Amino acid sequence: MDRKDRQVLEKIYNHIVSVLKYCEDCKDLKSFQMDSMRVEACVFNLMQIGELAKVSMTDEFKENVRTIPWKQLYGMRNRIVHGYSSVNMNIVWDTIKDDLPLPKAEIEKYI
Numbered sequence: 001m002d003r004k005d006r007q008v009l010e011k012i013y014n015h016i017v018s019v020l021k022y023c024e025d026c027k028d029l030k031s032f033q034m035d036s037m038r039v040e041a042c043v044f045n046l047m048q049i050g051e052l053a054k055v056s057m058t059d060e061f062k063e064n065v066r067t068i069p070w071k072q073l074y075g076m077r078n079r080i081v082h083g084y085s086s087v088n089m090n091i092v093w094d095t096i097k098d099d100l101p102l103p104k105a106e107i108e109k110y111i
């Protein structure tokens with residue numbers, strides 16, 4: 001892994017950790033949605049994760065590390081950026097609770 005990919009992975013990891021930390025005390029979607037600052041912070045970090053995954057990671061690294069769902073990370077970014085007013089909070093919540101732990105664990109192997 002080159003230095004740039006490592007730096008980008010660290011940024012992605014930090015964004016994931018931030019989102020998970022922001023939601024530690026959320027029991028469910030309703031409690032998540034009740035705090036607009038938390039929602040906005042999480043959505044911002046999800047956008048950053050997707051952008052870094054698509055644009056900043058080398059194609060070579062992404063091809064060699066298939067255990068991280070690169071396309072899904074960028075897909076979430078697209079959903080948010082191109083339809084923010086209609087972002088489905090169920091999908092955002094499921095992504096945070098169910099999907100983010102996997103890339104977090106995989107990235108830990110590389111950093």
